[in-house]
Amino acid sequence: MTKDVIALTPKMPDVWALLTGLYAGGPDLGVSAAADGAVIQLHGPGGRPLVSVEAPVLVQVPGEAQRLLGPSAAGVPLPFWWTEARASTAVPEAERLAAAVCGRLNALLGGITWPAGAARTEVVDTSAVPAPETAEPGTGGEPQAAAGSGRTEGGDASVTARAAVGLPAVDVLTDSTAVVLADRPVIALTSWLSEILREASGSRRALQIVTPPHVRLSPAARTTLARVPNRWVVEDPDCGYYDGLSGAVLRWQGGTFTPALTADGRATVARAFSATGPTAERQLHVAFRTRHAADPNLLLGGALETAWRAFTGAPPAGWGTAEPVNLPWSPRQLTDLAHGRAPAATHLIAVGDPARPAAGTLRVTRTAAGVEEDMLLILGFGEDEELPLDAVQDLAGVLVGDHALVSLLVSVRPARRDLTAPPLLEAPPVPFSLTLGPEEVRGIGLAHARRPPVAVRPVPLGPAAGPALHYPLGDGRDPRSWATFQQLTQHLKRG
Template sequence: MTKDVIALTPEMPDLPTLLAGLYAGGPDLGVNTTADGAVVQLCGPDGRPLVSVEAPILVQVPGETFRLLGHTVADGPVWWTEARASTAVAEAARLAGSFAGRLATVLGGTVWPPEAATTDVVPLTTDVSAIPAPATGSPAVDVLTATTAVVIQDRPLIAMTSWLSDALRSAATAERALQIVTPPTARLTLPTRAALRGLPNRWVVQDAEHGYYDGLSGAVLHWKTGTFTPVHDEQGATRVAEAFGPRPDTDGRQLILTLRTRHPADENLVLGRALETAFRHLTGAPPAGWSTAEPVNLPWSARQLTDLARSRAPRPTWLVAVGHPDRPAVATVRVLRTPAGVEEDITLALGYGGDETPPLDAIEELATVLDAKHGLVTLLTSLRAARRDLTVPPRLEAPPVPVAFTLGSAEVEAIGQSRAGHPPLGPTPTGLGPAGKPALHYVFGNGFTTHSVSVFQRLIQHLTRE
């Protein structure tokens, strides 16, 4: 298990400052580097990593420290320097706190969590030679088996940090599952939830009263043959943890847009325009920032996003974008090179309180613009009762209810306008754009009736029938 401590400073920690921080353990400890120099490790005399420090990140997006940590810093960019301490060694957590505290003291910053900050020298008294060495060189992975990489996190909010992103990528390359273990008080960001949605990856909740259970499905879990697997009853059905039961209805709402765009693989192509258009229509402003992990650290730039995706092609590129602090909005984007061109798979979620009305009346105009200018393939609009802050708790939540579905004009043409425009069981679509080559917009309701789910399913079956 590891403990995370983060130094948030107005200035970049330079090499002398980092070395002063790493001297928190006194002269007897060593320093090592890994991940091609991107991670510095404070090590015991036997070379065992005690604290791993990631290269500082300049966070230029307003509100990110509060969104992810609940920690407010002064206005302006902030350098985020994250340290992970191994809890296999008693002094490691204090070493991480002293490292972060020294950076904050020298550079005039703050530490999260605040109670971890210190500038004390922490001598190593534990006999580390008696403690088994970690089975992995990745600072994010706590347990590694033949089938599974386990990450144990005790943060209140589990973000898709570069640590986790690297662990997920390494696990997938080795055909292992990634399983994140947290206490029941933890929540996930939407990017982390999306990454763990597909089995065998799991969010494993460790509850003192109820044992282990899946934070997304509620399935009771146990550790068996090197991985967390479901526990079945006598009839073979998966047991559901009592702690996963539904809570009183929240007054929050989430508007969720799932869209795909397709573009010719042209040298003048600029990606991210569809997402920017959706943000402008629904929030009145473009995204505040984007990144390949959380915290989202770069100011929004469709051109820079495109340059990154082009440099990685034909490999896919996964990105995160966020809105401004006054309107919770988080999006994930996956850019794919396919035989048909360049495709963007986008999921955008926006949060609203009980006294706020999601802008459903803006969806039809948005769909029209996406089809006319940004190569819309499909757009599904849904509503769900869930937290305004867009975080995911480990309990049963209402599923999204379809509100509308838009089929892009090129897809209508491929399916056939007569067939796409006349589903036998409804709903009757509205044509968007030119009458000769319209996109079709199907409306299911206002998001309050679960009947919309079956209507949407029947429509998709009709549209995809051979």
């Protein structure tokens, strides 16, 4: 059975609807708030956390339900309310309780429950749920989620109990690591996952997500779990566990998943990770940075929208701080959010129309030099679809002229059209072009930057007195472009 249940409703779950859902476990359940009130937790005897229910989110962006939940959620009309319940994997009754919470919401408000067939409305008897242990948590035993059991075997029961109290939806908490057991088609950077990440980072813990091998990551979740010390842990009947991004065989040791080293200290790669063939689907990766003078009238998001239009003919469909992306695209609104959070950095996610898979991230930071936007736009293409590489140089020119471009790196990667990352070996992106903005060229020295020791002739963009330089690196297919790119960057660093 799944550990996550989601109600997608056409009407907003008001207080009375939520109360009806929360009483699915009877009047003896305890209720508390977490994550500054954004999460409601249902507790069994002795305060044992059973289910965490997130505040409903109004989704106004097309395709988000299908992108994250699969075809069964494709028919949900916009707008809709997304209410997510996550059950504790340590208590079997918790999964039934989460299904009853969402099922009651759907019974009152309409819509559907994900996964299909999970909804129920009867009261779930939680009187037999054991109270949590009270001992201090230690390193704990190996988290087990095989066959969808959702159990934590061989460990200290107090670890799970304390984890759920301190961090909503955490299954195992040790001194070094917060472990989440998850089983859904796509692991996305949801608000609850963002909250776990923030709390884990604040307590100097790693976030490790354990999934079955059929699970994939959204681009935003992949970026998050690729950062040290976080990790994507994939179950495997052959080796036990492996890292879904590197393939390293893992073992549970000292309260965390670490690489299982051979006698001579080498890491090994799981066979399941390498069991994949070449794909004809491709992704276009566009990584770029802009820098603006601090100005109260500055409007952010323009460079990202410009790139999006250059490759798709339309602006992003929506933006948000987490997934599902819920807000229609609005540079004004995202600017207001970033301005309100300054001087702290703001991390945002954008998605495109479902017909052309596209996802982007935007990080806004205030620096001594001004306001910087770091952006990554990824677009997916099928076997018979042509990549719009002819638009790259023109885009670079517009970004230089209108958006204070610092740098632009475009690359092509053989990977899934839907942009999700499976726990399999994927080829690295092949560099297609590099563009340096006028300030970067000036810092390197124009004469030096114009004469790289490779067969690359940069194209000047912008004013002749202080141009940007655009370096074509290949066709996006030939891996030898990596050698050209490395020689070029080494030359530029010596400028």
